[in-house]
Amino acid sequence: xKNGKRPDPNAIHPIPGYDKEIYVKPTISNPNVVVGEFTxxxxxxxxxxVTHFYEWLGDKLIIGKFCQIxxxxxxxxxGANHQTSAATTFPFFSLEGWSADPPAxxxxxxxGDTVIxxxxxxxxxxxxxxxTRVGDGAIIGANAVVGGVVEPYAxxxxxxxxxxxxxxxxxxxxxxxxxxxxxxxxxEIDRLIPLLTNSDLETVKRxxxxxxx
Numbered sequence: 246x247k248n249g250k251r252p253d254p255n256a257i258h259p260i261p262g263y264d265k266e267i268y269v270k271p272t273i274s275n276p277n278v279v280v281g282e283f284t285x286x287x288x289x290x291x292x293x294x295v296t297h298f299y300e301w302l303g304d305k306l307i308i309g310k311f312c313q314i315x316x317x318x319x320x321x322x323x324g325a326n327h328q329t330s331a332a333t334t335f336p337f338f339s340l341e342g343w344s345a346d347p348p349a350x351x352x353x354x355x356x357g358d359t360v361i362x363x364x365x366x367x368x369x370x371x372x373x374x375x376x377t378r379v380g381d382g383a384i385i386g387a388n389a390v391v392g393g394v395v396e397p398y399a400x401x402x403x404x405x406x407x408x409x410x411x412x413x414x415x416x417x418x419x420x421x422x423x424x425x426x427x428x429x430x431x432x433e434i435d436r437l438i439p440l441l442t443n444s445d446l447e448t449v450k451r452x453x454x455x456x457x458x
Contacts, residue, residue, distance in 0.1 A: 252431055254282035264289050265316075269308070277303070281310030281363065281427075288316050297324035301347065302355070304375070309363035310427040315387065317370035326354045326375060362397065363427040381422060382412065397422055417446060420453040 246252075255271050258264055269280045269291045278295060286294065295306055296319055304323045327334040328348045337345035356376025361367075365379055368387035379385070380397030390404040398412040398421070411418065426437055434441075443449050 246435060252283065252435075259285060267291065269314070277305045278308075279305065280308045281312070283310055284308055284312040284314070286314040286316075286318070287369075294318055295320045295322060298322040299324035302350070304355070305358040307358060308361040309365065309381070311364045312361060313366045315367055315369035315371065318367050318373070319371075320359060320373045321375055322359065323353070323355050323357075323375040326356070328352050329354060363425075381425075381427075382418075384412065413446065417450055417453075420450060420457065423457055424453050 252259075254268065257267050257271050259268055260266055266285055266287050267289055268282075269284050269286055270282055272291055273280055275292060275295075275298070277298070277300075278292065280291075288294070291314075294314075298304075298306075299322075302323050306320055306322065327336055330352055331348075337343040338347045356374070359373060359375060359377050361373070361377075361379045362381035362383065364382050365385070366383075367373070367385045368389065370388045371385045372390045373379075373385070374390065374392035377392050377395070379391070379395040380399065382398040383395045384400045385391055385395070385406065386400070386402035386409070388404070389402050389406040391401060391406040395401050395406075396408075396411075398418045400409045400412060401407060402409050413421070426434060426441060429437065440449060440452050
């Protein structure tokens with residue numbers, strides 16, 4: 246291990262002396278936010294990036310391990326959605342003084358949980374809309390507005406986000422999804438770093454095939 250220290254998933258500040266990057270998991274207080282180990286954000290407060298999160302709706306934000314979240318990223322939850330099936334979209338029920346009960350969930354455009362896979366890089370100021378599903382290894386470009394389903398190892402950019410390309414060919418994507426390096430023990434991941442950071446992808450394929458056999 247580097248400098249004789251082990252990576253600690255329960256540490257809040259993974260860079261000594263720098264408080265503008267934190268591991269997210271040990272800072273979470275909302276039970277409806279689930280974040281995997283070693284996922285970090287380029288900020289000192291993660292939950293302020295999760296907006297329109299109302300307990301009565303019951304939706305969850307689920308983020309995998311080893312994700313990299315840029316500064317200014319916003320996860321918009323289902324509470325941002327207004328009733329569109331009625332004569333007005335104005336949310337009387339949420340504002341003080343009005344004689345209105347919350348609409349039934351069936352009357353709201355409820356999109357379900359927002360789920361981000363493992364090893365996902367979300368660029369600065371991206372917006373993730375309610376109910377978005379992002380596959381393992383995907384990259385979301387800076388300032389992108391993402392909804393729906395992003396396939397594993399896809400690169401998406403723009404508003405609305407579109408697929409720019411896949412990061413790797415079908416064979417390598419399949420090998421990575423089967424190998425799931427993010428679920429290995431810390432010591433094994435540390436030994437795998439030369440493979441995981443190798444830009445010679447044909448060599449990576451050969452080694453992954455060997456390790457999977």
